[in-house]
Amino acid sequence: RARILQVSSKVNCTWYPASSFSSVSSVKLFIDGKFVESKSDRWIDIHNPATNEVIGRVPQATKAEMDAAIASCKRAFPAWAETSVLSRQQVLLRYQQLIKDNLKEIARLITLEQGKTLADAEGDVFRGLQVVEHACSVTSLMLGETMPSITKDMDLYSYRLPLGVCAGIAPFNFPAMIPLWMFPMAMVCGNTFLMKPSERVPGATMLLAKLLQDSGAPDGTLNIIHGQHDAVNFICDHPDIKAISFVGSNQAGEYIFERGSRHGKRVQANMGAKNHGVVMPDANKENTLNQLVGAAFGAAGQRCMALSTAILVGEAKKWLPELVERAKKLRVNAGDQPGADLGPLITPQAKERVCNLIDSGTKEGASILLDGRKIKVKGYENGNFVGPTIISDVKPNMTCYKEEIFGPVLVVLETETLDEAIKIVNGNPYGNGTAIFTTNGAAARKYSHLVDVGQVGVNVPIPVPLPMFSFTGSRSSFRGDTNFYGKQVPMS
Numbered sequence: 001r002a003r004i005l006q007v008s009s010k011v012n013c014t015w016y017p018a019s020s021f022s023s024v025s026s027v028k029l030f031i032d033g034k035f036v037e038s039k040s041d042r043w044i045d046i047h048n049p050a051t052n053e054v055i056g057r058v059p060q061a062t063k064a065e066m067d068a069a070i071a072s073c074k075r076a077f078p079a080w081a082e083t084s085v086l087s088r089q090q091v092l093l094r095y096q097q098l099i100k101d102n103l104k105e106i107a108r109l110i111t112l113e114q115g116k117t118l119a120d121a122e123g124d125v126f127r128g129l130q131v132v133e134h135a136c137s138v139t140s141l142m143l144g145e146t147m148p149s150i151t152k153d154m155d156l157y158s159y160r161l162p163l164g165v166c167a168g169i170a171p172f173n174f175p176a177m178i179p180l181w182m183f184p185m186a187m188v189c190g191n192t193f194l195m196k197p198s199e200r201v202p203g204a205t206m207l208l209a210k211l212l213q214d215s216g217a218p219d220g221t222l223n224i225i226h227g228q229h230d231a232v233n234f235i236c237d238h239p240d241i242k243a244i245s246f247v248g249s250n251q252a253g254e255y256i257f258e259r260g261s262r263h264g265k266r267v268q269a270n271m272g273a274k275n276h277g278v279v280m281p282d283a284n285k286e287n288t289l290n291q292l293v294g295a296a297f298g299a300a301g302q303r304c305m306a307l308s309t310a311i312l313v314g315e316a317k318k319w320l321p322e323l324v325e326r327a328k329k330l331r332v333n334a335g336d337q338p339g340a341d342l343g344p345l346i347t348p349q350a351k352e353r354v355c356n357l358i359d360s361g362t363k364e365g366a367s368i369l370l371d372g373r374k375i376k377v378k379g380y381e382n383g384n385f386v387g388p389t390i391i392s393d394v395k396p397n398m399t400c401y402k403e404e405i406f407g408p409v410l411v412v413l414e415t416e417t418l419d420e421a422i423k424i425v426n427g428n429p430y431g432n433g434t435a436i437f438t439t440n441g442a443a444a445r446k447y448s449h450l451v452d453v454g455q456v457g458v459n460v461p462i463p464v465p466l467p468m469f470s471f472t473g474s475r476s477s478f479r480g481d482t483n484f485y486g487k488q489v490p491m492s
C-alpha cells in the first residue's frame, strides 16, 4: 500500500502554547488519523499542579465517538496485520528518531500537566523511548518455532500472530513512558490500538500520537479517546477489543481485570506498590543514603517504583539522623524552576490524602522526624506541595505502612536481622519492586532469592528493567499472564 510520508523533525505542538495561556485549550480526540474536537457536553478541567490554574480541558468522549474510534481500529487492522514486519519496523525506527527530536517538548508538556521536574520529565520520555527502540527488534521478537519430523512426514510450525484491536488505559504519573509501554509494542506486532490516556495528563500522549502519524503509521492504527469510567467500561465490554493493557491503582486495575476478563479479553494490569529498601549495616553509607533519598522523594514519591519504605537492619538504624539531614536539603519547587528536586502532587485531593496518612502515623504511635505538610513554596502558594517527610518507629500494622502513600513520604521500620526484614517484605501484600543495600554478597543473594517481589535491586534503588526484559511485579501489584514489553511481546 502506498502512503505519503510526512516526517517532521520538530513538531509545533498546538495543544498548549509555549508560554502564556490566554484561553483554555481543548484536548482533541484522535480518530481515524484526524485530531477532532469532541461533541461531548461533559469535560474535565486539566490543572497545572504547581499553581492549580486551569490550563486545558479534556472531553469525556461520547458513545458515538468511542464507537467511531473502535470502528477505525477495526477497519485498519487487516491491512496493518498484513503489512510486512519490515515495514512496521520502519515506522517504529522513524518514530524513535522523532521522539528523540521532540523529547524536550514532550517533557515540557509533562511538567506542565503532571508537575514533575523537567529532568524527571525527560527521564519519563527517555524510558518510554527505550521501549520504542526495543519494539524495533520485532524481527527477532516475532520469530516462531519449528520442529521438523514431529512424526513421519510431518513438521510443526508455530507463529506469533497479532490479536486484533487492543486497548490501553494509563495512569497520571508517567504520561509518556506508560503509553509508550503500550501501543508501540502492540502495533509493531500488527495489532491496532485504542488508547485512553489519564484524563489528568493527556498532552504527552497527543503529541506522541502526532509523532507516530508523522512516522508513517497508517490512519486508524492508533486511535485516542478520553474520559473516565464510561470510557473504561466501554473498553472492558466492547467485543471488538481483544486485549487490554492497564497501569494504575488497585481499585481501578482489579475492576478492569475482572470486567475485561469476564468478556474474554486478555488483560495485563500493573497496579499499586509499597516498595521496601532494606539497609544492612555493612552497606556503603554514603551511597545508600543518597540513593534512599532520591528513590523515596524523587518525582514527589509519585512513582510506582519509589522506595517508600526503609527497613534499617541492626546498626544501620543509627543512620537515621543523617538521612533526615539529607532529605531536608532537597529543594521543593515548581517542576520547571531551575534547581527543583521535587515538584507538587497531582491534585489538592492527593495532597490531602497524603497529609491524612502522615496524620495517621502520629495517631498510631509513629514519630514524624521530618514533616513536609506545612511547606510553602514562594510564588506557588496554591500548588499541591508536600515536602519530604520521614516517619520512623513504624510497625507493620499501622495505616501509613499498609497503604500506598504515593507522595514524598518515607516510612522507616527497624529490625535486628535480615530474616526479620524479609518476613516483613513478604508479609506486605504488594510485590512491585525492592532493593537491598549491602556489601555482603551472601546477604544480597539470600535477599534476592527469598523476597517475593517482581523486581529486585542490589544497591540499585529503583530496579526498573530495561525493555529487553519485562516489567514484572508480583502479588497485589500485578494481575494477568503476560507482562509489559520484553520477550513476552504481550500482544502477539
Ligand code: NAD
Pocket (backbone or CB within 6 Å): 169, 170, 171, 172, 173, 174, 196, 197, 198, 199, 227, 228, 229, 232, 247, 248, 249, 250, 251, 252, 253, 255, 270, 271, 272, 273, 303, 304, 404, 406, 432, 471, 473, 477
Ligand atoms: P488510577 O487507577 O486512578 O487511574 C488509572 C486509569 O484508570 C486512568 O486512566 C483512569 O481514568 C482510570 N480509572 C481511575 N479510577 C477508575 C475506576 N474506579 N474505574 C475505572 N477506571 C478508573 O491511577 P493513577 O492515580 O492515575 O496512578 C497512580 C497509581 O498507578 C498508583 O497506585 C501507582 O502505584 C500505579 N502505578 C503502577 C505502575 C506499575 O507498573 N505497577 C506504574 C505506574 C503507576
